[in-house]
Amino acid sequence: RHERLQALAERLAGLGAEPLVLAADLADEAAAQRVVKEAEAHFGRLDILVNNAGVMYLEPVAEADLGRWRHMLELNVLGLIASTQAALAGMRARRDGHIVNIASTAGRVANPNAAAYSATKFGVVAFSEALRREVYKDNIRVSVIEPGVVETELRDHIGHAATKDALNAWAGGMRQLQSQDVAEAIAFCVSRPPHVNVNEVLMRPTDQER
Incomplete structure (x- = not known):
């Protein structure tokens, strides 16, 4: 959503940064690779790639909209893989x-009505570990962040009304993680000394049991 990216870019510019706005549908593999390459070309290098785009379509398997689930798999998994692939050549060349x-706690615990979403997040966790083992000799670090309930618009994507209502009621009964909490976990991982790779961060609200 270009207008939201532009508003963020204006805030960052006010802090002295020089942001580049690139809008794309990251479910499109070509678009996911394009924005990585354009960012790399603009800045001369790409040091950190954060794959954060995703949707959460929750519904019972028997009633699932397979079109929605296909889109979720394409965005949550294949888009992430495509952007990662685009970043690897430059990182390998620089050895950095x-x-x-x-990912999500749903990549650790599979719950009813979240079968496909959990499949995507289990996939992200598995992909991340396999990737780490492929690129560690190139001095490339890989981290996977697995948040629990975060107060964002993610639950707005749910098309199954009963599941959405139940999840919102459950989340509303706890002190939810905030976007900044996840951002700070990312910042911690990428600011470690070069010999330290934080492989996984599993984080939940204090009030979340599962």
Whole structure:
């Protein structure tokens, strides 16, 4: 959403940064690779890639909209893989770089009505570990962040009304993580000394049991 990116860029510019706005549908593999390459070309290098784009379509398997689930798989998994692939050549050439993939507690615990979403997030966790083992000799670090309930618009994506209502009621009964909490976990991972790779960060609200 270009207008939101532009508003953020204006805030960052006011702080002295020089942001580049690139809007794309990251479910499109070509677009996911394009923005990585354009960012790299603009700045001359890409040191950190954070794969954060995703949707959460929750519904019972028997009633699932497979079109929605296909889109979720394309965005949450294939888009992440495509952007990562685009970043690897430059990072390998410089023997430096950090890839941060955002998964979820749903990548650790599979719950009813979240079968496909959990499948995508289990996939992100598995991909991240396999990637780490492929690129560690190139001095490239890989981290996966697995947040629990975060107070964002993610739950707005749910098309199954009963599931959405139940999840919102459950989340509303706890002190939810904030976007800044996840951002600070990312910042911690990427600011470690070069010999330290924080592989996984599993984080939940204090009030969240599962």
